[in-house]
Amino acid sequence: MITTTRSEELFERARKVIPGGVSSPVRAFGAVGGTPLVLESASGAEVTDVDGNTFLDFVGSWGPLILGHAHPRIVQAVAETAARGTTFGAPCPLELQLAERVTGMYPGLDQVRFVSSGTEATMSAIRLARGATGRELIVKFAGCYHGHADHLLVSAGSGLVTFGEPSSAGVPAAFAELTLVCDLDDIAGVEQLFAKRGSEIACVIIEPIPANNGLLVQRTEFHERLRSLTTEHGALLIYDEVINGFRLGRGGAAERFGITPDLATFGKVIGGGLPVGAFGGRRDLMQQLAPNGPVYQAGTLSGNPVAMAAGLAALDVLEEEDGWKRLEALGAGLEERVAPLLAKRDWTLVRQGSIFWMSLQAGAAPRRADAIDAGAADTYREIFHGLQQAGICIAPSAYEVGFLSLAHTEAHLDRFASALSGLLA
Ligand code: PMP
Numbered sequence: 444m445i446t447t448t449r450s451e452e453l454f455e456r457a458r459k460v461i462p463g464g465v466s467s468p469v470r471a472f473g474a475v476g477g478t479p480l481v482l483e484s485a486s487g488a489e490v491t492d493v494d495g496n497t498f499l500d501f502v503g504s505w506g507p508l509i510l511g512h513a514h515p516r517i518v519q520a521v522a523e524t525a526a527r528g529t530t531f532g533a534p535c536p537l538e539l540q541l542a543e544r545v546t547g548m549y550p551g552l553d554q555v556r557f558v559s560s561g562t563e564a565t566m567s568a569i570r571l572a573r574g575a576t577g578r579e580l581i582v583k584f585a586g587c588y589h590g591h592a593d594h595l596l597v598s599a600g601s602g603l604v605t606f607g608e609p610s611s612a613g614v615p616a617a618f619a620e621l622t623l624v625c626d627l628d629d630i631a632g633v634e635q636l637f638a639k640r641g642s643e644i645a646c647v648i649i650e651p652i653p654a655n656n657g658l659l660v661q662r663t664e665f666h667e668r669l670r671s672l673t674t675e676h677g678a679l680l681i682y683d684e685v686i687n688g689f690r691l692g693r694g695g696a697a698e699r700f701g702i703t704p705d706l707a708t709f710g711k712v713i714g715g716g717l718p719v720g721a722f723g724g725r726r727d728l729m730q731q732l733a734p735n736g737p738v739y740q741a742g743t744l745s746g747n748p749v750a751m752a753a754g755l756a757a758l759d760v761l762e763e764e765d766g767w768k769r770l771e772a773l774g775a776g777l778e779e780r781v782a783p784l785l786a787k788r789d790w791t792l793v794r795q796g797s798i799f800w801m802s803l804q805a806g807a808a809p810r811r812a813d814a815i816d817a818g819a820a821d822t823y824r825e826i827f828h829g830l831q832q833a834g835i836c837i838a839p840s841a842y843e844v845g846f847l848s849l850a851h852t853e854a855h856l857d858r859f860a861s862a863l864s865g866l867l868a
Contacts, residue, residue, distance in 0.1 A: 445832055449493040450481040457481075474820065474840040475827045485512030487850035490836065498836045499855055503846035505838075506686050506711040509770070509797070510760050511850025517715050520756035521749055530747040538746035541754050545713065545721065548693040548758075549684075551703035555723030556732065557746040561685035561710030562590030564720035565648065567740045568706045569594065571722070572646035572679045574738035575731045580640060582647040582678075584627045586656035586812025589648055589683050589708075597622040627659055628810035630668045641676035646706075648681040651696035654844045655686075656812045658793040658800035666700045673705075679728070685710035685720070686844075689758065691796045692767045715753030718744075766849055770797035773847045773856070780860035784867055797847035801826075815842070826866055833862035 457464035465471045465479070472479045480492040488511055490500045500512070510517060524537065538557060546552045558564050569581055569592070581594065589595040596611045597619045623640070625632045637644065647669060653659040673680040682704035688695040689712040697704055706724035713719055723729060733739045744750075761767060774797045781801070782792040789805040802808045803823055804816035823841035830837055835858070837845055 445494075445496050445834070447478060447480065447492065447494050447496070451478045453481045453493060454478050469838075469840055469843065472839045474842075475824045477828065479839070480831075480836070487511045487513075488848060488852070488855055496834070498831070498834050499858060500836045501845040501847070501859070502836055502838050503848050504716065505843075506690070506846050507714060507716045508846070509690055509712045509766070509848055510715075510757055511848040514756075514760065514850070516756045516760050517753050520715075520752040521717070524749045524752040527748070529749050530744055532743060535746065535748045535751070537748045537751035537755065541713075541751045541758075544755065544758055545689070545709070546723070549688070549707060549709075549723075550694050550697045551705070551725060552707065552723045553726035554729035555721050556729070556740065557751070558720040558722070558740075558742050559718045559744055559750070560590065560720045561683075561708065562592055562720070563742065564685065564708035564710055564722040565589040565595060565681075565683055566592035568681050568708050568722040568724075569646065569648065570740065571728060571731060571738050572681060572706060574736075575728050576645045576677065576679060578643055578645035578678070579621050580623055580643045581621060581645055582623045582625060582633070582636065584649055584653070584812075585624050586627060586659060587648075587650045587653050587683070588655035589650070590685075593618045594622050595648075597624060626811050626813065627653060627661060628665060630665055633669065633672060637672050637676050637678075641672075641678070644673075644676060644678040646679040646681050647673050648683055650683045650686065651700060651702075651704075652687050652691070652795050652798070654795075654798055654800075656842050657802060657809060657815050658795065658798060658844050659810050659812065660793060660795060660808070661810065663700055666702050670702050670704075679705040681705065682707045684708060686798065687795075689713055689761070690770075690798065690846075712757060713754050714750055715755075715757035717750040717753040719750045719754055760849070764849060767796070769849060770847060773797060773851055773853075774799065776853055776856050777847065777859070780856055781863060784860065784864050788867065798844050799847070800844045803841070826863070829866040830859075830862055833865070835859060835862055 454464050463471045482490050483493045484491045489497050491497045542555050593614045684695040684707050688709040708722045710720040731738045778794050791802040791808040793800045793808045803819035809815050820841040
């Protein structure tokens, strides 16, 4: 049995001064039960808790750590840059370098602006879409998460196309009404919505590979039709690549599907583990932003040199080490080992590059949020705790994906598969 006494003590103290003891809700282990591990340090593919237990980690801080924890190049870039000033509130060369780098990598990214989180990126992109089109309605998909801006905290009711209901207290109904929710993998629903209200729709925002409610891989035809429908109706297509961007490859999901969105949003990998987000796209749209245009958007710490240096270091190492190819090979290695274990129970391993999700329900992997069997969460809970006892961390929720990094090795994959095999025996 792993002892977690110190984690329990600290978490108890944290609950007195931090709501739920956490700075972001899913960390509280509500979905799996038990006390969260309070982490003290991390290196490569491993994290160490305050009781001195070390775990093989497949959470990777929810996606940013594509090189693994505390990669020497990131640590060096951060330390050297910080020594020359952490923030200037003025233009800096590192921000220019990262902007030049990413605009050269992602399809249709003429210009980019940096922010400090994925939430800010999507919130700003939507404001820009509304400002540029002069329209107010936005369309999102049930099960896609785009951060916690008011108008994006809206999930679907059932049915073909429903008007948005707020999914958080504190979101005014008047905001939620401007967000229309469609189902993934249901192009007819989107077509009907556009037939009715197409001229009022500013944008469609989608995680092109939805990874916040399982991993709901969409058909290419679905993406192609979203592209043509938005164009036909003068609405913008926004790809939320906060998870996929610079992880699946240089050009994210856009490159994978061969589709260029009008705007795209980024986070996680682009910041090398520091708080960074970005949004960008077509020049004529980005020119609508202040100071050139009427759409206001700003940030005290946006584009600060330390965060920019970390992002650049992450991209440098990915390029130098053939990172995306290696991550694909690691992903394939994981699939080879884990898919057959799951298949014995008619379950599926869903994988896109270095992102994976265990679909713990019989039959084909789901493509839309309401096709996920809620009962799978009970099974997941057991697997989660079983793996933790075996010294392995996966995300504390059945709906969250796992991430591989360049610090993972074939031996780590063997360890994961062997522990899982023991649990499923
Ligand atoms: N969009 C997507 C697709 C995300 O996965 C997330 C966070 N997981 C966000 C936006 C919000 O990013 P942040 O948590 O940095 O605000």
